[in-house]
Amino acid sequence: MPTIVGLRIEERLLELITPVTEQVGRIFDVDSVSLILGKNGSGKTHLLNLIAEAVSAPGRGDTKVYVKDRRGDVYTLSNHDNDFCAIYYSGLPYKRKMSRRAGLIDASPQNRNTEKLGEEHGRMAQLGEIATALGENTQLTATLSYSKNVYRAIFIPALKQRVHHITHSQLKNLVTKLKSYESTRIKESSDFRSLDDELENCLKSIVALLDDYVLSHFPCGERIHHLAVVEYLQGKRGEEDVDYALSLLSYLGIIRRYDFQVGIDHIQDLVSRCSEVLRNYGCNVKFTDRSISFLIDGVAQFDAVRQYNTPISIQWSLLSSGLQALIDQFAHIGDAVATAAQSGRGSVLLMIDEGDAYLHLDWQRKYITLVNKYLGGLKRKYSLRSLQVILASHSPLIAADIPGIYVTSLDSSVKVKTFGAPIEDVISGSFESNSLGVFAASKINEMYARAKLNKLTKSDLALIGEIGDEAIRAFLQRGGRS
Structure with missing residues (x-):
């Protein structure tokens, strides 16, 4: 050896x-x-x-x-x-x-x-083998989902662009109010909290209205399909491509006067492919408010699902980042x-x-x-x-x-x-270093110098209260005296 x-x-x-x-x-x-x-x-x-x-x-x-x-x-x-x-x-x-x-x-x-599919196939199998070798319990899971901020990040910005074309009167008023809040200037910095409360309440009301509207047109599973597909397509589009958020909003009748047909055709095509994957491979399907997931039976089925080229993600579950x-x-x-x-x-x-x-x-x-x-x-x-x-x-x-x-x-x-x-x-x-950060050490030394002269300020006393080392904190609170 x-x-x-x-x-x-x-x-x-x-x-x-x-x-x-x-x-x-x-x-x-x-x-x-x-x-x-x-x-x-x-x-x-x-x-x-x-x-x-x-x-x-x-x-x-x-x-x-x-x-x-x-x-x-x-x-x-x-x-x-x-x-x-x-x-x-x-x-x-x-x-x-x-x-x-x-x-x-x-x-x-x-x-x-x-x-490439072949490379991804091998890597997916290898990751599972390594997780098993490390004693980690994991399963290959397919998931179709959309993020919790999909309305805020994608649909509300689209509505703000077309506020005059919104057909729903309550929604139109809320989006108008939101734009007004966002353009507000305040003189006192402490007042931003009340402005933030107004903005947040307005955003929550818009999200609730949108979600109710979408759910009234699409059952729970269909809502997940459409929102996940729009989020996926919107993330892939270039500057000159179709705005898929506007396409879906127009299709649902929330806005008018927008050429949505190309966009909705892409959306429906992907939704159909996602549905086909679920029909063919969706065993032990689990639903949450924003996701549909099911177990994948090995890397062979992984390859089959990936061939559909959908927003469905496949990964080993129960593994932290x-x-x-x-x-x-x-x-x-x-x-x-x-x-x-x-x-x-x-x-x-x-x-x-x-x-x-x-x-x-x-x-x-x-x-x-x-x-x-x-x-x-x-x-x-x-x-x-x-x-x-x-x-x-x-x-x-x-x-x-x-x-x-x-x-x-x-x-x-x-x-x-x-x-x-x-x-x-x-x-x-x-490492011939110190566990106390240089910035913290310099500020503590400055306050110690003022403490010896009995010149600690109110700001110093507030900052001393934030020191995590009890001995240093107590020493400075005593005015730098042992």
Whole structure:
């Protein structure tokens, strides 16, 4: 089982496996996990690129790859070993483009058009497999729906354009009043709340009238079909295309003097296709006020439903947006590992550059657990001889989830025990920073200076009351005296 124990990258020696880590034992489901910490601009991405180059094209004088073989002997890669593969992943939009060479796979999203049916079919199946591998309960669900603000965002702006053509007298009066409120200027800034109340009450009355009118012409299911289709078409139209909101309003008789026939023909065509999908595949149909949903029986039925080209969306249910983002990341990495294994490369070094970027704090807390679980499954699935991981991050939560013996900081040479440490300690130790924001600190220092002179203002006292740290708040409230 050949594994990389260390890498000499220019003036830095990065140790992936050490006697200390071997004493701790196998705590991960892969052969090694290393974390590179650093602030923005500290050189994390540059270092990962050099590592990828060192593994896939060894021989540069300033890079060395040290490998331990099955017998325990350590040697230096002088020429590329066909067993080794470097995989690089970054979801960042400004990632550096990787050089193409044997033994190097860039698993990063390439912004390709993935809407082709065949590609979408494979990705949908893959996302389900990954969710299952992570122990997430999910089902493939088709949904036809419209947003709760469809009247406000689409139909009311259309009515304001044609207010003189509105046939419903009460609705016409309300839209006229709305336009009047929207053009009102107020002198006192505090008066905007009363103006907002008037606007909101007017909007709610218009929405209620429109919804009653639509429901009186279309039963519940038909209302969902028509509003969902109009919202879908309106979002796709160009500047010179048909206004589908006006088309439906004219068709319902709410406005007059508008050439609606082309628009309503498109609307009815899509509505008919949606109805056909429901008749053919709609088992266990569920209705809400704004949606119709049903379960999809596998990716074969997914393909069949997608062939109708309707506003019906299909996705794995019960997955939050954060988990979906992680699953998409894992899908790209899984594709790359599969490619490596299929080409006979059984020793993989995977580099993930800020894979936690854009994740909510709670998902950052779970990130290491999910990465470890998924990659361990990939190693078993493809019978890899070794799978090693290098993560680059500037998240204190990630740092606190990895023992310090696996951590390299680009900002500090001091080894810090990050594992399970309070976040404040991780920030100060591994990032040489402070958990208190610079803006807050500057304002607190200014108030402290005034407090010592007994010159705190009413504004200061109000702001001091908003300080979350009880000790700092109490100290300033005492006038900066201990």
